[in-house]
Amino acid sequence: MDLKISKHRLSGGFDPQAYNFIEAFDHRVIYASDDEDGGGGDPIDPLPPYLQRAVQSEGYSIDHCTHCGAALKAGAVFEHEPSGEHVVIGSTCVNRLEFESASEIIAAHKENRLYISGLRKAMRRSWRWKPVISFLEAACNNEAVGSWERGIAEDMLRKLSRYFSLSRKQIAFVRKIVEESPEKEAKIKARKEADEAMRKNAPDWESGRYEIEGKILSLKSVESDWGRSLKCLIQLDDGRKCWGTVPSGAAAERGDRIEIRATFSPAPDDSKFAFYKRPKLIDIVETP
Ligand SMILES: [Zn+2]
Numbered sequence: 001m002d003l004k005i006s007k008h009r010l011s012g013g014f015d016p017q018a019y020n021f022i023e024a025f026d027h028r029v030i031y032a033s034d035d036e037d038g039g040g041g042d043p044i045d046p047l048p049p050y051l052q053r054a055v056q057s058e059g060y061s062i063d064h065c066t067h068c069g070a071a072l073k074a075g076a077v078f079e080h081e082p083s084g085e086h087v088v089i090g091s092t093c094v095n096r097l098e099f100e101s102a103s104e105i106i107a108a109h110k111e112n113r114l115y116i117s118g119l120r121k122a123m124r125r126s127w128r129w130k131p132v133i134s135f136l137e138a139a140c141n142n143e144a145v146g147s148w149e150r151g152i153a154e155d156m157l158r159k160l161s162r163y164f165s166l167s168r169k170q171i172a173f174v175r176k177i178v179e180e181s182p183e184k185e186a187k188i189k190a191r192k193e194a195d196e197a198m199r200k201n202a203p204d205w206e207s208g209r210y211e212i213e214g215k216i217l218s219l220k221s222v223e224s225d226w227g228r229s230l231k232c233l234i235q236l237d238d239g240r241k242c243w244g245t246v247p248s249g250a251a252a253e254r255g256d257r258i259e260i261r262a263t264f265s266p267a268p269d270d271s272k273f274a275f276y277k278r279p280k281l282i283d284i285v286e287t288p
Pocket residue numbers: 065066067068069070089090092093
């Protein structure tokens with residue numbers, strides 16, 4: 001293989017960081033149904049002629065992935081920075097451009113092969129790994145399962161591939177969290193949607209000094225030029241929220257209901273949110 005093409009190959013001088021995207025194309029043809037002679041038809045997304053000429057005049061093919069040599073109809077033209085050449089890279093190989101270096105790609109391949117062969121070995125060693133592995137793989141690919149739970153399933157597959165062992169306790173644990181996850185995720189989603197709907201329907205804040213009553217959602221100790229003070233986020237029953245200092249004399253905790261008189265000013269970018277000043281405690285009811 002000549003040097004010209006080998007610099008784009010994994011076995012040659014391939015540097016995944018050296019390619020700049022220019023234009024994608026799809027030369028597959030859609031035939032019109034009334035096309036009687038069977039010929040003709042237009043490519044879905046043709047490459048502009050000047051780019052086609054650039055690739056070909058520099059000695060490359062537009063029907064092949066320059067990186068792996070596979071024949072293709074769709075892909076993208078990249079400019080190879082050091083040489084200024086225009087080359088075609090297919091949609092599978094394009095993922096390789098995300099890597100830092102060719103050796104990183106080779107290492108990832110090797111690791112993946114070891115991982116797969118490790119899982120096969122585990123299955124050969126004991127019949128009982130087969131259902132565990134299929135359960136874990138299904139969990140990793142199930143989008144209804146939360147990302148934390150999927151991460152744990154992935155981690156266990158890796159352990160199994162490497163050490164051929166997982167305790168009964170670990171398996172029971174991962175089964176439990178994976179099985180409970182879709183319901184948990186659905187609840188989180190429903191709560192977020194309800195919060196968002198409440199926020200949308202909430203009235204706008206008005207500037208001025210008046211009384212409000214709401215629930216303390218969170219507390220935070222904040223440092224300022226005047227020292228440390230305790231701030232809180234209060235949500236009113238109508239969905240509006242406000243933020244300010246916990247009034248003196250209030251032993252406030254998260255979840256408590258609080259009634260204050262304060263001076264409110266709506267946030268510049270959110271009319272459902274206000275900041276308050278000079279709060280005076282009227283009443284506070286602890287959560288039981
Ligand atoms: Zn390729």
